[in-house]
Amino acid sequence: MAGEKQFDDPSGLLDELARERIRDVLAERGxxxxxxxxxxxxxxxxxxxxxxxxxxxxxxxxxxxxxxxxPVVVVACSNCGAIYQHALGALGLMGITDEAKSNG
Known part of the structure; x- marks a missing residue:
């Protein structure tokens, strides 16, 4: 669709730096x-x-x-396996995979 961000990395791979940034944003929002x-x-x-x-x-x-x-980031509980999904757009992180590649 016109105007939508397309990810260069279809695998959606997140490096440790990207996961840290996501963790920080999620923590800021409770x-x-x-x-x-x-x-x-x-x-x-x-x-x-x-x-x-x-x-x-x-x-x-x-x-x-x-x-x-x-696109969503998935957070899971390591004790019971409950899964939570967070929309990247709502978190302001739509370009997170592109950022990870440009920093690498």
Missing amino acids: AMRPCSRCGSEHLGIFPRLSYVQLQTLAESIGGRIEEQSA
Whole structure:
């Protein structure tokens, strides 16, 4: 879609510096609290982005169909395995994989 940020790295690989930046932003917004399922404080950020597929849109009956997805960072509890997803756009981190490559 026009105007949307396209990632150069389709693997969504996050280096340690990118994960630190994500951790900092999540902490600033109060999103690195203990696990809501078991209370553990041991949460980790997955080393790759994930993508949540959004509802398919059709311009008209029989028209072009366009699929969209939202990049998310995944945080998991190392005790019970609960998974939390955070939209990169809402965190202001849409270019995080590009930044990681330019710093490397």
